[in-house]
Amino acid sequence: MYRNVFGEKVSRWRYKQMLDAAKNRRELIAAGLTSRRDLLKMGLLTASGVLVAKGGLSARAQTAQTASSKGSPGSFNVCLPGNQAASPPTRAFIEPLPIMPLARTVPVSSLSPAPTIAPNTAAGEVRAASHQAPLLNPGMFPFPPPRVYQVQQHAIQVVQSPDLPVQTIWGFDDGFHATSPGPTYRANYGIPQLVRNINALPPANQNGGFGLASVTTHLHNGHTPSESDGNPCDFYPIGNFCDQYYPNVLAGFNSDHAPTGDINESLSTLWYHDHRVDFTSQNTYKGLLGFYCLFNDFDTGDETTGFRLPSFPQFDIPLAFADKVYDPNSGLLAFDLFNLDGILGDKFLVNGKIQPFLEVQPRRYRFRLLDTGPSRFYEFFLTDLDNSSLANPFFVIANDGNLLPAPVKVNSVRIGVAERVDVIIDFKNFAGKTVYLENRLRQINGMGPVPPTGLVPGQVECSDAFGNLLSDIVPPGQGNLLLQFRVSGTPVSDGSANPATDQITYYQLPDTTAPPRITRTFKFDRLNGQWSINGQFMDCDHFRFRVQQNSVENWILFNATGDWTHPIHIHLEEHQILSRNRAAPPLAVERSRKDVTQLHQNERVLLFFRFRDWLGKYPIHCHNVIHEDHAMMGLWNVQPQGDSVLVP
């Protein structure tokens, strides 16, 4: 019996036709290339000459028995590919990496109507409440604030690969640039700002196949008053707007570290993205996201001052990673509308381009790596294809955009959806060479990465059709080559601090010994196919529990879904991981402040929180946006008096 990628029965003749077509496509790709090594570079071929198995437009084929398994029963299918290749072939590393423009301010007088502290509902503003910050302290948080932006979401046309047609996607427009990812905010502590966000998306009958023209923009990791947080339920349609007031203030300013806040709670790499309830995956996949970099007197953006981090924006570059799939016939961006597990793409984009290159100088750079999803985890390596057996260490300096106590030297770093890591890569030793940022993590369906091999007795392990054990990390050069660095041969000066030789410290971790007012438990589960938290589902009118303002809580995240991995995000306040399965987090980079925590297979994670300063409603949710959109989310509320719900 023969089946096509959609699981439909086809004749043997048709099946042979399909195979021939696939072969022809591969030959087409190869035609423009001179050697097998070029194919390797494109990430299309493995060293053994086998085409790399890639995920694509989910077909949910009837059976996909290309991998078998050993280990505990019932949990082996994390090893099975959920998808099959679909996108047309594209060439790699022929277009430069796009660098997002910096968002530009506008005079407040250009805003019509003028911004108001109370929501201007009559003029079409959709905001849940009056701005808390200027009402709390007008001296610290003036209204209007010193910096004002006006952005619109609207349709833009982009070239994501020269081998694909022009794509109509959705982006952000600050009046000077219309891009996706949107313009990067260069924000500063002590300078509050207001962003007027106008929904100017095309009408619903022009969505091109997916996406709901109804928006709410979340500033991810912001210590933001709830009415400006971009709550999933505060969405608004075309023609309406929301003014979001970002205080750019340190946590604790109105509580345990009054009046300026706790410097050890400094944030740096934030991002903004659409958060429309049930439609976040489609709207962010369609382009509604961007970076928000927050600086202070230590993390200055100038390598001659403060922590002497590579200067922004020339040597400090945000990188947004996304995996997508394109219709095999039209070449247009496609989205699997009927997926409940998680969507994997077979094309890898950085800042909106498929496999771009970046020309760099032989010196240190700071890269802010962001996994924009929808569902894939990444493990980043620096790969030199000419010396692929050599490890190329680099330094992780920030986790979820929060500078660590000190740089951590690594050979690789893994992140899930919405997580960020800031890294310092020194290209000095690669002068005149070409190296790659490579994802070597094996993930073949929405469940998460395949489990590691040989670590834990009895742990699930995956093997291929020939019984060969499949590691979670593929060999160098056989993963996804995401970004090509072309390193100039001309020596340059480098004013930034060198983590390899200098004694560098950043912020200390805030104390976590304070006793919690309450310890709550959150069980992430799947009930009859429904994603749930504690057996309940997302509901904009249902607040699960009440956190007491300025109190300490511990939260237990418990993974009841077995072999699934979930990146769990909590708004408003960062957390620290106290334990994983009752042991200290094993990785040095996890001894950090976090806003997304990977909840691994069968795991129990204990988190420490201080909920400070602001009041109102916030969510907790899985940031595999497919799970999030299918109700693995719950709302809670910060109020002067907390409740005592242990399992909300």
Place this chain on the structure above:
Amino acid sequence: MTNRSRREFLGALGVAPVVAGGLSMIPASATGAPDVSAADRAQEQAREAARLRYFPNLMLRTQDDKKVRFYDDLIKGKVVTINFFYAKCDDVCPIVTSNLVKVQALLGDQVGRQVFMYSFSLKPAEDTPRAMKEYARMHGVKPGWTFLTGKPEDLELLRRKLGFTTPDLRVDKDVTNHIGNIRYGNEPLMLWGATPGMARPEWIAESIEWMVRPDSIRLPHRHPGTGTDDEHKPHEHPAG
């Protein structure tokens, strides 16, 4: 509803003019004017791709023993809800079905006119039209909500196409893992979402209303800054 909405939307904003920026933008047209006909063509192309990918035009049978085509008769041009069930399911199915009965009541006379509700059998061999009709009668199902059975391989294909699946094949074999979710969608607008069948009926109904009125707003009525507790209004919750 679709015609009404489309007229409204056509009268609303077009594609905004493209601004050439640093990210290789190219102009939509030389004049910057919205090219509505091109957008319409692209929309029809995407709609056709979605039909081919997800909506096989299978012959099915209703609880009234009427023959219908999945795409032509059930999906095309409509706002719909889709769930899977089987009549002898005595655990979660009755919760989901009774929830949907409340949803049907909340949507009122929209059901059968603007919104069409469909329940597809997971056990088509035993869910005969007569058994489904009895199941519908027992739950107090009103017109506008159709129960469907057919050839087992056809229903299985439909289940997979519509994503009522899980990648773990052992888990996937247990049909109770596919009874929880409700798809909702607007076929011509290619808007598709899903909501748990065990969610609050009011929330499920609101989600379906987005498909009828994609320009809906949740009116702000909460004031967290006041320090009062008026945001914390827990509702009775079926799963809580």
